[in-house]
Amino acid sequence: MKILNNVLFFIFLFFLYNLNVFQTFSQDSVSKNTIPKIVETKSLEADIAPENKQKSFPWWVWIILLFVVCFFIGIIAVLGGVGGGVLFVPIVGSFFPFHMDFVRTTGLLLAMSGALSSVPSLFRRGISNIRASILFAFVASVASIAGAIVGILIPENIVQLLLGIIIFCIFLIMFFTKSSDYPQVKKTDKLAQIFEINGCYFDESIGKEVIWKAHNTLISIFIFLIIGFIGGMFGLGAGWANVPVLNIIAGFPLKVSVATSSFILLTSSSTAAWIYINKGALLPIIAVPSIIGVMLGAKLGVELLKKVKSQNIRKIVMILLLIACVRALLKAFFI
Amino acid sequence: MKKEKSSKYNTKRREIYVSVFDLYGKMAFIFILLTFLIYIFQIFEPQIPPEKLTKLWSMSSSEFSRTIDSNISGWGWIKLIYKSDYMNYLPIIFLSIIVVIANLRILPFLLSEKDYKLALISLLQIIVILIAASGVLK
Numbered sequence: 001m002k003i004l005n006n007v008l009f010f011i012f013l014f015f016l017y018n019l020n021v022f023q024t025f026s027q028d029s030v031s032k033n034t035i036p037k038i039v040e041t042k043s044l045e046a047d048i049a050p051e052n053k054q055k056s057f058p059w060w061v062w063i064i065l066l067f068v069v070c071f072f073i074g075i076i077a078v079l080g081g082v083g084g085g086v087l088f089v090p091i092v093g094s095f096f097p098f099h100m101d102f103v104r105t106t107g108l109l110l111a112m113s114g115a116l117s118s119v120p121s122l123f124r125r126g127i128s129n130i131r132a133s134i135l136f137a138f139v140a141s142v143a144s145i146a147g148a149i150v151g152i153l154i155p156e157n158i159v160q161l162l163l164g165i166i167i168f169c170i171f172l173i174m175f176f177t178k179s180s181d182y183p184q185v186k187k188t189d190k191l192a193q194i195f196e197i198n199g200c201y202f203d204e205s206i207g208k209e210v211i212w213k214a215h216n217t218l219i220s221i222f223i224f225l226i227i228g229f230i231g232g233m234f235g236l237g238a239g240w241a242n243v244p245v246l247n248i249i250a251g252f253p254l255k256v257s258v259a260t261s262s263f264i265l266l267t268s269s270s271t272a273a274w275i276y277i278n279k280g281a282l283l284p285i286i287a288v289p290s291i292i293g294v295m296l297g298a299k300l301g302v303e304l305l306k307k308v309k310s311q312n313i314r315k316i317v318m319i320l321l322l323i324a325c326v327r328a329l330l331k332a333f334f335i
Numbered sequence: 336m337k338k339e340k341s342s343k344y345n346t347k348r349r350e351i352y353v354s355v356f357d358l359y360g361k362m363a364f365i366f367i368l369l370t371f372l373i374y375i376f377q378i379f380e381p382q383i384p385p386e387k388l389t390k391l392w393s394m395s396s397s398e399f400s401r402t403i404d405s406n407i408s409g410w411g412w413i414k415l416i417y418k419s420d421y422m423n424y425l426p427i428i429f430l431s432i433i434v435v436i437a438n439l440r441i442l443p444f445l446l447s448e449k450d451y452k453l454a455l456i457s458l459l460q461i462i463v464i465l466i467a468a469s470g471v472l473k
């Protein structure tokens with residue numbers, strides 16, 4: 001399995017390296033400043049000055065590369081237990097020539113699609129908590145709107161700079177947090193009582209019923225406001241943060257946290273995505289191959305999950321996040 | 336035995352959500368794939384052919400909109416729905432509205448169960464998404 005992990009890692013690094021080269025090449029040939037205003041789309045080719053008609057990679061090469069990268073992101077996101085958005089936005093935003101507006105919209109659509117495909121099975125298994133899902137999803141979605149509005153207003157280099165910092169923070173969260181399968185909650189709080197945030201489920205791994213209750217609900221709501229804002233601002237979704245908050249802060253069992261997180265992610269991402277779509281930041285040619293790639297990769301990831309040690313993959317995710325973080329910071333300073 | 340155990344925890348609320356997300360989610364993905372194939376094989380004429388996009392996708396959304404000289408912000412893309420690229424918007428929009436459909440389905444059930452707190456949040460959620468979707472927040 002160690003060999004598989006290493007192979008997977010080097011394949012991914014190979015792609016990242018190549019993409020970086022491609023991007024430099026593409027940026028040289030098609031500079032943003034040299035693109036003239038095109039009045040009629042049909043005459044696009046005619047309107048582009050001859051000096052700009054240098055050789056660039058055909059569109060389908062980019063789309064195939066995007067699909068392949070997203071396929072690997074899908075595998076690694078499942079194996080590493082993080083949402084696809086948190087890997088997609090920094091990696092594609094840093095190594096592909098697409099503007100961050102389009103990347104963030106796609107990141108949110110990815111997060112939404114991934115959550116949408118997992119929510120039915122998680123709900124069927126009866127693990128998720130509907131009451132907490134609805135409450136926290138509402139809080140996160142309101143904040144995600146604010147995040148998206150702010151995110152779309154700030155210049156791309158500032159977005160890249162902040163993204164680099166946020167990705168580094170996510171790296172630190174992944175490095176330092178230790179989840180607990182069954183957190184001990186001695187006393188539930190008033191808000192959790194009002195919203196009846198508690199429950200029971202049958203845990204197949206231990207063969208018995210688990211009864212649980214929540215605490216720190218107000219603190220959790222506050223943190224979900226921040227997570228929603230960041231998720232909306234950078235198009236990251238929020239899978240990277242939902243689970244630690246529900247598990248460590250609110251005291252949900254790990255499986256309940258994962259199941260509840262998907263619903264929150266689905267709702268907050270779909271809300272924030274509207275802000276970007278309404279700004280015209282949706283390019284189907286970027287969004288669709290990414291969604292399909294990640295979803296197919298995630299399906300393979302679920303199969304590999306039985307064979308691969310998640311701790312090793314988690315390390316790969318952290319290394320990828322660090323690489324993407326450095327690249328985003330460099331891009332912020334036009335390097 | 337396992338089936339009995341899992342069904343014990345499957346409340347009516349879960350069933351409502353599962354039915355909506357499962358059915359509409361699958362429908363959305365099939366339509367996404369279909370409209371994308373129509374676009375890349377240019378079965379219908381696109382507003383912007385894929386080969387032209389390499390010159391445009393590094394622009395910001397507002398710059399992009401100005402360059403193609405089409406107001407696609409808000410719901411402006413509706414006017415271009417017959418173009419194969421903007422046809423792709425439909426299933427993506429549908430994907431983004433599934434949460435509203437799910438909440439609309441669960442709301443009457445919550446009210447019938449007199450779970451007013453959750454019904455209120457569910458209603459507010461619908462309103463928030465519809466406001467975001469309306470394009471008034473800019």
